[in-house]
Amino acid sequence: MNSQRRNVLLTLGASLMGFLSTRAFAIARTKSSTQAKTQITMNTETLQKLIDRAEIIDAVNIIGMGADLRDWKACRAAFADKVLTDYTSLNGGTPNTVATDTLVAGWADVFSKTFKATQHMITNHAVIINGDRATCTSHFRAHHVYLEGKSGKTWTLGGFYNHGLTHINGHWKVTQMKMTWTYEEGIRPS
Numbered sequence: 001m002n003s004q005r006r007n008v009l010l011t012l013g014a015s016l017m018g019f020l021s022t023r024a025f026a027i028a029r030t031k032s033s034t035q036a037k038t039q040i041t042m043n044t045e046t047l048q049k050l051i052d053r054a055e056i057i058d059a060v061n062i063i064g065m066g067a068d069l070r071d072w073k074a075c076r077a078a079f080a081d082k083v084l085t086d087y088t089s090l091n092g093g094t095p096n097t098v099a100t101d102t103l104v105a106g107w108a109d110v111f112s113k114t115f116k117a118t119q120h121m122i123t124n125h126a127v128i129i130n131g132d133r134a135t136c137t138s139h140f141r142a143h144h145v146y147l148e149g150k151s152g153k154t155w156t157l158g159g160f161y162n163h164g165l166t167h168i169n170g171h172w173k174v175t176q177m178k179m180t181w182t183y184e185e186g187i188r189p190s
Helices: 003-030 044-069 072-077 100-114
Strands: 079-086 096-099 115-130 133-146 154-168 171-186
Touching: 044 072, 044 115, 044 133, 044 154, 044 171, 072 079, 072 100, 079 100, 079 154, 096 100, 100 115, 133 171
Parallel strands: 079 171
Antiparallel strands: 079 096, 115 133, 133 154, 154 171
16 A cells, blocks of 8 residues: 555544544533533524634635635635734734725735745634624734745744624625734744
8 A cells, every 4th residue: 555545544544533532522421411501502593603603714714825825816805895904013003904905916916026835824713703793813823935036935923813804795804904923933024
């Protein structure tokens, strides 16, 4: 058996074991004496909260993924028409409200002239929904590989995001984005 096929089988086996362990835990939990107190009733309201949470996380994630794939249309679609951006922890200055088309076009320009590849990992989403408004706080790690001949080889930045979202025309759109960096490695773009 070649190593690639073996690795796929090992991965599938590990995933299945994780699923079975989770399922066994869920079954054991439902048999406990406190089951009636902890069970969540699945109704329309609960289902809508889960759907909203998934859509909010998708909107936050597609910003980084769209940038990494250079799919600026998908990246743009995650935002409302205007967005309050706050990069003051990294660059100083003050928060700024900008037209999203201008923001995304600026990112596209900088990325094409500076980086060969990027990878934005956005994780550990904490979502709070209040009517048609929501917040999502998440960790991020953004790895950037420079084009040949640039000031360094890589730049990695980590920290957390605070996104504000609004439910607009049936979709959750990012209206605020604050990035707070907690560490960086490599050479910052000049």
